[in-house]
Amino acid sequence: xxxxxxxxxxxxxxxxxxxxxxxxxxxxxxxxxxxxxxxxxxxxxxxxxxxxxxxxxxxxxxxxxxxxxxxxxxxxxxxxxxxxxxxxxxxxxxxxxxxxxxxxxxxxxxxxxxxxxxxxxxxxxxxxxxxxxxxxxxxxxxxxxxxxxxxxxxxxxxxxxxxxxxxxxxxxxxxxxxxxxxxxxxxxxxxx
Numbered sequence: 001x002x003x004x005x006x007x008x009x010x011x012x013x014x015x016x017x018x019x020x021x022x023x024x025x026x027x028x029x030x031x032x033x034x035x036x037x038x039x040x041x042x043x044x045x046x047x048x049x050x051x052x053x054x055x056x057x058x059x060x061x062x063x064x065x066x067x068x069x070x071x072x073x074x075x076x077x078x079x080x081x082x083x084x085x086x087x088x089x090x091x092x093x094x095x096x097x098x099x100x101x102x103x104x105x106x107x108x109x110x111x112x113x114x115x116x117x118x119x120x121x122x123x124x125x126x127x128x129x130x131x132x133x134x135x136x137x138x139x140x141x142x143x144x145x146x147x148x149x150x151x152x153x154x155x156x157x158x159x160x161x162x163x164x165x166x167x168x169x170x171x172x173x174x175x176x177x178x179x180x181x182x183x184x185x186x187x188x189x190x191x192x
Contacts, residue, residue: 001070001170001173001174002030002031004030004032004173005032005033005034005068005069006031006032006033006070006071006072006073007033007035007036007066007069007072007073008033008034008035008036008072008073008074009072009073009074009093009094009113010035010036010037010055010074010075010077010080010084011037011038011039011080011083011087012079012083013045013046013077013078013083014045014075014076014077014080015046015048015075015076015077015080015109015159016047016052016053017047017159018075018076018162019055019073020045020055021162022075022107022162022165022169023035023073025166026073026170026173029170029173031070031173033073034058034069035055035056035057036058036059036061036064037057037059037061038060038061038062038084038089039060039061040060041056041057042054042056042057043055043057046077046079048159061090061093064093066093066097066100066102067096067100069097070102070103070173071097071102071104071105071173071176072097072103072104072105073104073105073106073169074094074104074106074107074111074113074114075107076106076108076109076110076128076158077108077109080109080110081108081109081112081113082112084113085113085115085116090113091116091117094116094119095117095118095119098119098152101152102152102176103152103153103154103172103173103176104152104153104154105153105156105165105168105172105173106125107127107155107156107157107158107162107165108127108128108156108157108158110127111127111134111135111155112131112134114153115138120138120139120140121138121140122139122140123141123151124140124141124148124150125141125142125143125148125150125155126143126144126148126156127142127155128157128158129144129157144157145157146164147161147164147165147167149168149172152172152176154168154169154172156168
């Protein structure tokens, strides 16, 4: 995934492993990863039952353009997802990825953002179990599986599912990269 850039959208209270492990997986695959947040500086993670480490923010959400990115990662964390889904700019940022057919990976409580972005209806997906009713009410087919891929969306339930989530995410993002390259390999002037 060399030459590709992916955004991780988060705010304070993100589930630490659900941000750090996908970031490491994408970096290991050769991608560039940027943390996008509602404010510059640092974000404080949540590690299961207590505050975790801080991570540096690369780009303020209000200055970030979805067109800059090849895909989006949404880590969970109750506080993180609940805060972001009330932020209009975060919701429009997520909507743009779906509107442009770019891949999105969401884990744990992050599908709350998918509901706000209107990206759940007709999709098969998973999440932290407490979101099941919310996702079904938004028109999604919720299933209790470690990872679910539906088109350009990959979802997962919890930190224990991160190995499956990371494998599906990097696979989807790499597959999307190959398709994008195939579409641009033949220029309009190359066809008689």
